[in-house]
Amino acid sequence: MSAEPDPLPSPSLRRRLHMRVEERLEGRSCGWCSVFVAYSGRGRPPSYCSKSCRNRAWEVRTAEARLQRDIVAGTARSEPVREVIRQTVVQTRPAPPPAEQSAPAVSTAAGWMTLLQELTEQLREGELGRQHWHHEKLYRRLTEVAATLGEAYPGGMGHLQRNAGRRSR
Ligand SMILES: [Zn+2]
Incomplete structure (x- = not known):
């Protein structure tokens, strides 16, 4: 017994034999993690494998929608963050030895x-x-x-x- 399904007859052969192809959804991959989710055939076909995947996808969708609203309103920018860096060379010089400073004046x-x-x-x-x-x-x-x-x-x-x-x- 082969696991491979029988190939469909060609459209021309189907027409001659009065055959028609029926399609039935058997499942789809989860919209978040891509795991295959089987569909029983009753009710709405599942979009996610679990409640947590559904919630994560919803969080991302609402965050994106919020970002787009903020960009339109001008309160958020879509440009990348820019940095201005100024380089300053700091040279430290050792203090002259104290003996030089406090040498007694010759009088x-x-x-x-x-x-x-x-x-x-x-x-x-x-x-x-x-x-x-x-x-x-x-x-x-x-x-x-x-x-x-x-x-x-x-x-x-x-x-x-x-x-x-x-x-x-
Ligand atoms: Zn999932």
Whole structure:
């Protein structure tokens, strides 16, 4: 016994034999989950396999209807969500070491002599001697110091230079 149904006779053969084809709904797939639901033949054919599938389909239908109403009313947009992102580069610089900030100001001649000696050594031995791009501003500041010293000395820069030269000889 074959499970395959017999093929229908061709329309021309059916016409000659006065046959007609009757159709009967045997079932349909669930409108939500697509499971096949058999139809008994009595009453309205089922659209869903279960109450929960019917409810889910109804929820989606009403939500879609609500969305369409809101789009028409202008309270909802059908466009995708857009985002504007601004990129800002934040560079953090470590704070200078506290020792540099709170170094005691030199206020005596001896202090100046020691400090200037140290700075001279730095120029001779350290990195600063090779950093030529810093030299111009250092020179400008040192010239300023020398000029201020000359202004402070009685008789001015001329006397200061003469006396300093005599002392070193
Ligand atoms: Zn279902």
